[in-house]
Amino acid sequence: MSADSLSILWLTIRIATAATFFVGIPGIAIGYLLARYDFRGKSLVSALTGLPLVLPPTAVGLLLLRLFAFDGPLNAMGIDLDVLLTWRAAVVASAVMSLPLVVRTARVAFDGVDPRLESMSRTLGHGRMRTLFGTTLPLARRGLIAALILGFTRALGEFGATVTVAGNIPGKTQTLASGISAAQQAGDDARATMLMSVALVLGFAAILSAEHLSRRRGESSAR
Amino acid sequence: MSTTRSATEGGAIGSLDVNIQLPLDRFELDVSFTSTGQVTGVFGASGSGKTSLLESVAGLRRQARGQICFDGESWLSDSPRLFLGPERRHVGYVPQDGLLFPHLDVRGNLLAGARRAARHGGHEGTFDTVIALLELESLLGREVHGLSGGERQRVALGRALCSGPRLLLLDEPLASLDLPMRRRLLPFLQRMRQEFQIPMLLVSHDPLEVQALCDDLIVLRAGRMIARGQPQAVLTDPEVFPLAAQEGFENVLQCTMEDSSESGLRVWLGTGDRRVALTLLHAGDQARIQPGPKLVGIPAHEIIIATEAPQGLSARNLLAARVTAIHRSEPLALIETRLAADDTPVTVEVTADTPSQLELQTGRQVYLVIKAASCRLYDDGSQVHS
Numbered sequence: 001m002s003a004d005s006l007s008i009l010w011l012t013i014r015i016a017t018a019a020t021f022f023v024g025i026p027g028i029a030i031g032y033l034l035a036r037y038d039f040r041g042k043s044l045v046s047a048l049t050g051l052p053l054v055l056p057p058t059a060v061g062l063l064l065l066r067l068f069a070f071d072g073p074l075n076a077m078g079i080d081l082d083v084l085l086t087w088r089a090a091v092v093a094s095a096v097m098s099l100p101l102v103v104r105t106a107r108v109a110f111d112g113v114d115p116r117l118e119s120m121s122r123t124l125g126h127g128r129m130r131t132l133f134g135t136t137l138p139l140a141r142r143g144l145i146a147a148l149i150l151g152f153t154r155a156l157g158e159f160g161a162t163v164t165v166a167g168n169i170p171g172k173t174q175t176l177a178s179g180i181s182a183a184q185q186a187g188d189d190a191r192a193t194m195l196m197s198v199a200l201v202l203g204f205a206a207i208l209s210a211e212h213l214s215r216r217r218g219e220s221s222a223r
Numbered sequence: 224m225s226t227t228r229s230a231t232e233g234g235a236i237g238s239l240d241v242n243i244q245l246p247l248d249r250f251e252l253d254v255s256f257t258s259t260g261q262v263t264g265v266f267g268a269s270g271s272g273k274t275s276l277l278e279s280v281a282g283l284r285r286q287a288r289g290q291i292c293f294d295g296e297s298w299l300s301d302s303p304r305l306f307l308g309p310e311r312r313h314v315g316y317v318p319q320d321g322l323l324f325p326h327l328d329v330r331g332n333l334l335a336g337a338r339r340a341a342r343h344g345g346h347e348g349t350f351d352t353v354i355a356l357l358e359l360e361s362l363l364g365r366e367v368h369g370l371s372g373g374e375r376q377r378v379a380l381g382r383a384l385c386s387g388p389r390l391l392l393l394d395e396p397l398a399s400l401d402l403p404m405r406r407r408l409l410p411f412l413q414r415m416r417q418e419f420q421i422p423m424l425l426v427s428h429d430p431l432e433v434q435a436l437c438d439d440l441i442v443l444r445a446g447r448m449i450a451r452g453q454p455q456a457v458l459t460d461p462e463v464f465p466l467a468a469q470e471g472f473e474n475v476l477q478c479t480m481e482d483s484s485e486s487g488l489r490v491w492l493g494t495g496d497r498r499v500a501l502t503l504l505h506a507g508d509q510a511r512i513q514p515g516p517k518l519v520g521i522p523a524h525e526i527i528i529a530t531e532a533p534q535g536l537s538a539r540n541l542l543a544a545r546v547t548a549i550h551r552s553e554p555l556a557l558i559e560t561r562l563a564a565d566d567t568p569v570t571v572e573v574t575a576d577t578p579s580q581l582e583l584q585t586g587r588q589v590y591l592v593i594k595a596a597s598c599r600l601y602d603d604g605s606q607v608h609s
Contacts, residue, residue, distance in 0.1 A: 116322055119283050122309040123316040124386050125339030138326045 005179075005194050009202070012175040015087060015162075016155035019095040023102050024148055031106025031147070032136075036115070052161075053100040061164025064093055068165065089166035090173050094155035102151040109143020110136070142213050149210040153203060176202070237294030237389060237422050239263070243279050245272075245287040252276060252446040255289075260438025262416060262423045264454060266430075267443035268466055273426040274319075276443070277394050280424060281316045282309035293390055312390075313339070315383030315421070319395045321375040323367040329378050330363045336386025343387050353384045356414055373404045377411060384419060391423040397432060405429070406601055409518070412436055430458050430467040434475035435518055435601070442466075455568040459559055461552045472523040473599075474569045476501075480514050488600065490517055492542075493565030502539040503598035518601040523572040527592035528558060530581050540593040544569060546585055549578050558583060560591065 027049075033039070034046055052060050066072050068084050083089040113136055121131040137144070159177035166173040168182055176199045183192035242255040252272040256263075265273045279287040282298065285306065291299040298307045315336075323332050333350070340349060354360050357377045362370065370378065376396055383391060396412065397405040409432065416423065416436060427433050433440055433454050440457045442450040450457045455474075458467040478490040478501065491498050501519060532541065544560035547568070551557075556578050558571045569591060583589070 114322075116318070117324060119281075119309065120316065120318075120322050120324075121335070123281050123283070123312070123314055124336030124382070125310050125313070125342075127308070127310050135324065139324075141326075 002194070005191070005198060007171070008174060008176055008179045008195065009198050011087065012156060012177075013202075015090045015094060015175060016152050018091045019098060019155040019158075020148055020152045022091060022095040023099050023151055027099055027102030027151065028106045028144055028147065031103045032110050034103070035107045035110035049103045050100045052097050057097060057158070057160025058164055060096060061093060061161035064089075064096065064161065064165045068092075084165060085167045085169065085173065087166065087173050090158075090162045090175065093161040093165050094158035097158045097161050098151035098154035101154050102147045105147035105150055106140075106144055109140040109147060112143060113139040146210050146213045149206055149213070153206040153210070156202060156206065157199070239280070239390065239422065239424065240290065240292040241276075241280065243276075243287050243289035243291060243299070245275055245279055245284055247272060247275055247446060250446040252279075254441075254443065254446070254448055256441055256448065256451065258422065258424070258439065261420060262425055262437045262439070264433040264437030264440040265424065265426045265443060266428065266433055266440055266457075266463075266466075269428065271443040272446040273428075273443055274394055277316075277392050277424060277426050280390075281314050281392050282307060282312050313343075313388055315386055315388030315391045317376075317379045317383050317391070317393045317396045319399050321379035321399075323370075323375060323378055323382070325367055327367070328363075329359065329365050329367060329370070332367060332378055333359070333363075333381050333385050335382055340385060340387030349387070350385055352418065353381045356418055357381045357384075357411055372400045373408055376400065376408060380411070380415065384415065384421075388421060391421050393423060393425045395426055395428065398427070398429070405432075406599075409435055409601055413518075428466075431473050431475055431520060431601075434458070434473075455570065456559075459548075459550065459557050459570045461550045461557070464550070464552060464557060468523075468572075472570065472572065473520040474523060474526075475601075476519045476521065476567050476569070478517055478519050480512065480517050488512070490519060490600070492562060492567065497564050499542060499562075499564040501542075501593075501598060502595045503600055504595045512600075520599040520601060521569070521593060521597055523557070523570045525594070525597040526569070526571045528560075528571050528573060528577070528581070528583075529590040529592055530583075530587070532590050533592065536592060537594075538592045539595040540591075540598070542569075542591045542593065544589055544591050546583055546587045546589060548585060549583060551575055551578075560589060562591075 121135040168178040180195045239258040245252040252275050267273050278284045437454050440454040442463050450460050450463050478492050480490045488503050489500050543563040548559040556575045560569050
């Protein structure tokens with residue numbers, strides 16, 4: 001593997017990891033809210049967090065571009081993140097794109113926890129927080145890890161939104177996905193194939209571990 | 224404060240005062256009572272609101288309105304508006320399916336509420352007592368998904384006891400088990416009742432269970448209380464009896480066993496001069512049954528009533544009794560009697576025209592004829608079967 005494709009792999013993993021961190025806690029929290037509480041605007045929250053799943057990624061990218069532009073609403077509020085065309089923009093874009101997967105998978109994981117077990121914990125003297133950390137999260141653990149892995153894999157392969165806000169700058173914002181596209185368009189078949197093989201191995205490993213976790217979860221909840 | 228200790232030292236048992244309204248799917252639960260004994264039973268057909276009542280007392284039904292007060296402490300009140308969360312009510316809740324934590328092993332489950340017990344002190348030794356009482360020693364390291372139904376329920380009972388509860392809420396703790404297992408676990412509940420003396424609210428649709436455990440019985444139908452009082456008297460109430468007799472009504476008698484004789488099993492009803500022997504058959508290994516207090520069940524329809532002492536009968540047991548009440552509920556009549564030996568109430572089920580044919584009336588001396596094979600001994604499973 002060339003030093004060049006190695007550095008692309010490294011950047012891709014860094015971006016996907018940062019995006020997973022970025023989206024993990026809010027995604028799991030939203031999944032918990034959707035699974036456990038009925039509140040006004042619940043379906044709106046559910047729809048909004050699901051939107052990146054159905055919109056063309058380039059549309060999401062364009063939305064982010066407008067949001068972060070120097071004449072955009074964030075700047076108008078005095079917030080200048082200066083992220084456009086940097087690797088941080090790629091993190092934001094892939095985080096937004098993986099949010100729906102994290103929220104949905106986490107929601108399913110929490111749905112799978114019998115609320116009566118939470119009630120039982122309460123009657124044993126544990127307050128809401130202790131019940132959340134001592135009962136709900138441990139019981140949803142496997143599903144939550146699967147949610148994070150799915151979010152991570154989504155971020156790994158993100159292309160449309162990332163290219164729109166972060167560009168495709170070799171050595172700076174070029175990831176596996178945008179690198180393959182660039183190599184293929186430039187007619188560099190060898191490089192495209194090399195990057196494609198790296199992506200294949202990485203994706204395969206991620207999916208296998210997610211499957212492994214969700215299968216073991218299925219076994220334990222069948223009891 | 225140590226609930227266990229103060230109770231075993233003879234302290235007053237906390238009384239539970241309930242007056243609640245809770246809208247359910249098909250009717251409103253509207254119940255008002257103050258517990259008087261140690262164990263209050265809640266009896267009724269399924270869907271009569273028993274579980275909702277128990278969950279309201281546990282604090283798991285936020286929609287409940289009215290008052291709940293335990294031992295002078297208000298748990299629920301309309302004015303001033305108050306709802307004490309379940310974690311602050313100090314109850315030990317045991318649902319029908321045990322509801323063990325699948326991510327913890329048996330020891331972890333038993334200790335799940337131990338922090339609360341420790342916080343309130345006085346429970347050193349409770350864990351060991353519970354382990355011994357419910358015979359959980361060999362299960363401690365096991366995962367909960369490998370447990371049998373009976374083992375699960377014992378762990379669930381143990382977990383509730385180890386959490387230092389002031390009040391035990393048992394929701395059909397044996398109903399998910401098959402009949403022989405239910406009978407085997409009953410003595411555990413009795414031991415629990417005796418050893419810990421914690422007040423209990425026991426939901427059940429098993430007449431045997433409520434007779435064996437409860438001092439006081441409440442009967443619910445469609446969310447309302449339709450009868451209340453001493454268990455045997457309530458169960459033979461014509462309104463309640465059809466419900467109690469669904470699986471065949473069984474009289475439950477307390478008795479004592481001295482030692483197992485060679486000619487079948489013998490237990491004693493009552494004490495002193497008036498005590499009488501009862502001979503019974505037992506399917507298990509007789510030699511393993513330990514002497515001590517036992518329960519005997521006698522189905523009401525298997526007892527024959529005689530106005531004179533009969534001669535030349537094959538039946539092994541002839542008990543003198545007196546009629547205390549006669550209820551007719553076509554096509555049957557229920558004759559309530561009390562044994563001469565110890566005043567234990569025994570209900571006999573006969574056809575509707577029998578009381579008039581035999582000229583039975585309240586106060587009349589009669590004899591109860593009972594075959595040895597009709598008497599079932601309820602003994603600790605571990606002693607009989609292990």
